[in-house]
Amino acid sequence: MAAVAIQGLGHPRKRVEDARFIRGKGNYIDDMKLPGMLQVDIVRSPYAHAKIKAIRTDKALAVPGVLAVITGETLKQYNVHNMPTLMSDTQMVLPLDTVKYQFQEVAAVLGTDRYTAADGVAAVEVDYEPLPVVVDPFKALEPGAPKVRDDKESNHIWHWEWGDRAAADKAFDAAEVTVKENIYIPRIHVASIETCGCVAQWNATEGHLTLYMTTQAPHAIRTVVALITGHLGLSEEKIRIVSPDIGGGFGGKVPAYPGYVIAVALSIVTGAPVKWIEDRTENMAADSFGRDYHISAELAGKKDGTLTALRFKTIADHGYTDAAANPSKMPAGLFHIATGSYDFKNAFVEVDGVYTNKPPGGIAYRCSFRVTEAVHTIERMADLMAHEVGLDPADFRMKNFIKPEQFPYKSALGWEYDSGNYAGALQKAMDMVGYKELRKEQAEKRKRGEFMGIGISSFTEIVGAGPSKDFDILGLKMFDSCEIRVHPTGKAIARFGTKSQGQGHETTYAQILAEELGIPADHIKIEEGDTDTAPYGLGTYASRSTPTAGAAAAMAARKVRAKAKKIAAHLLEAAEEDLQWEQGKFFVKGSPDRAKTIQEIAFAAYTNHPQGMEAGLEAVSYYDPPNLTFPFGSYICVVDIDRGTGEVKVRRFVAVDDCGVRINPMIVEGQIHGGLAMGFAPALMEEISYDENGNIHGSNFTDYLLPTAVETPKWETGETVTPSPHHPIGAKGVGESATVGAPAAIANAVVDALWHLGVRHVDIPITPPKVWALLKEHGAALEE
């Protein structure tokens, strides 16, 4: 039999999970059909703010197959009509008398199947008395504005600030040059192709709940369910959360939604399994959104282009409740990465959270807690300052970058950046794209009246939350875990506290273990998502799996190796200190023939272990990262603007990413391609907006435009490798870099193309009508 390849770090191993995905054999929530399963569907409010005067259920109950209709009053009997958000705010599961945003849950109908339940929903009659609506957070802060929350003093949720305000103000007073811009990062939605849903299965005999659900954080959900249902006698050992295959999460599947609670309540009451699954509009209109930050940004510098200070003041629109999924102590997430890749001596950021009559949220849409907002702003502002002082944006960045020798670098906002070579990444991107030639071409085209722009984004991310001293969610520290069991035949199973939603954990975790243990990756089974079997962890989001659980994999493997060494010493009748490790075996130093493979050692662990030692070969690691990781990169985008239609055509897009050590270069490449598409989308296409009555615009894929293969440009990728010094295998995480970094490159390219007309900024999404209006305003539109 041919030797099976180890396929460790750096190997472009094919994704093992794809064997089922590409055959249509994945197991998603909506694939689940349990015997006797019932379905719930939800009545939702057409109004963004209204009193509920009456809910009449008689016609719904008369629909054949409709079994029950429940309202907030029903849930109130069990005190589960409200639930806590991950930010310790309150969210209605079902309302008692008022709705606060359009498409809010009003009542739930249980039927024998999805169609019956939907017919029941259509037959529920609700009388509403509309109330004044506020959808603009600035108006919400004005005196006399309609109050969104009856239980709060005002629409102002919290104020958060970071940095030294006085020092920043002083630097601004002394500045030779300042630039200022108002930047809006619009509300968008993760729009995962699989919507949210669950199957709740209550076992009345054993008092046990199994909840199959689309969650990125199964353990945290189990603890939250135990906390909010403890008064009903449901305790944590009797709750099992199973997260099956997930069709995209992107942060949207971190929070708990009312539908989950409703399904659980109905399963407990009926004793039957109950499925809840959203349709597209429910998902888009009622689940947590991303972004919605209004940022007033200022930079200060010297005439030679040296940056000296930064001040960002932000209004964060959280909708009806703060249902973000940030670390508890950080209501604005990691927005204080706002100094980006630049060596600022002074910086101050402040954020005010505001309630409006919009759906709740503020989740990290494929980014590590508000990092996209920070990166987009600093990268837009860097371009503005570069133009202001008359420097090429590339030269300006090179001048202000944190230098390689400054790492570990302490930022003015308190982070310790682990490692970086920003100039190296930008230079590589410039070489790949042919930067000088492009600038020449741009100048020539401009003379001919053609608008071409070149945009740079040299982003620095902050991922891998996080060190337990600062990072928790509802008090749960943000470590993550890996448990390894090596079987007697030298094969292994490893379980994790994270949960893949497409990242390829089944492939890459096995590669880390293969590298550390010398067991071929194909001989290691990876499991996640079942809280009855997996070790506790905080889940997968914010690019944290590789920095935390990936590190736990290496650490647990090293514990296994330490025990394996003792067994090898026993088998080889040698002293432990005389043994040397080479991938897959221990041998006696100087006698490479006297060796025991990991497979032989594993067998001995169950058949011939040393007296006095416990049998078996297992280990578990709960990894508490000493710091976050700071992936970075430089993207260069080239656009052509159609003066007749306002369309922005991305002609080239070069992405150089540095995520430290690459576990599987093929998967990294795939993550970057997907991330770039999800950065391209909000830059040019995606936005959820509301009219003054709180009606959503963008609740379906006709109005909310996702890029398809037709719109998506060809990506050109490159890499540099700067390992993280504190991560066991030097990896940093890459799932979100491209989503974070791409929008600014595109926006900068558009403004670059129009700069000579006097255009200084354009908010994303940069749609053809928006560009057309700018061209018209500056007399540059081509009209027949």
Added chain:
Amino acid sequence: MQFAGTVTIDAPRAEVWKFLTDPHAVGRCAPGLESLEIVIPDKQFKAVAAVGFGSVSVKFSVDVEWVELDPPNRGKLKGRGSAPGSAVEGSSEMILRDLPNGSTDMDWSADVVVFGTIASLASRLMGSLTRRLTGDFFNCVKAKIEG
């Protein structure tokens, strides 16, 4: 959404007024009308009508009230309706004027606000759809009165 227009009807003002303030008469021209019930004569009526917005078809129950009636010059009504997941509110006004040739000019205006599913799913269609429906409606009214 606000709409307005003028229709010339080849009939005397009193006849036009009588037709337009009779819900049953007008109902024959209302698109998708399924039922009509007079609650208080010349004051309140209820209607059920099915309207298709592109791929979305919704059945509205509407309560309508005359808030001003100045026969045969001016009338204003307000309505509020609901459908599963949607709601509509609006007001409409008509002013009748004699023309020298014995026919009547009607200036009409309407202010309609929609909420919920139809607002979010069909907002792009609403303008053109409403223009078509009102066009059909007034052509029908004109034809029925002019007989």
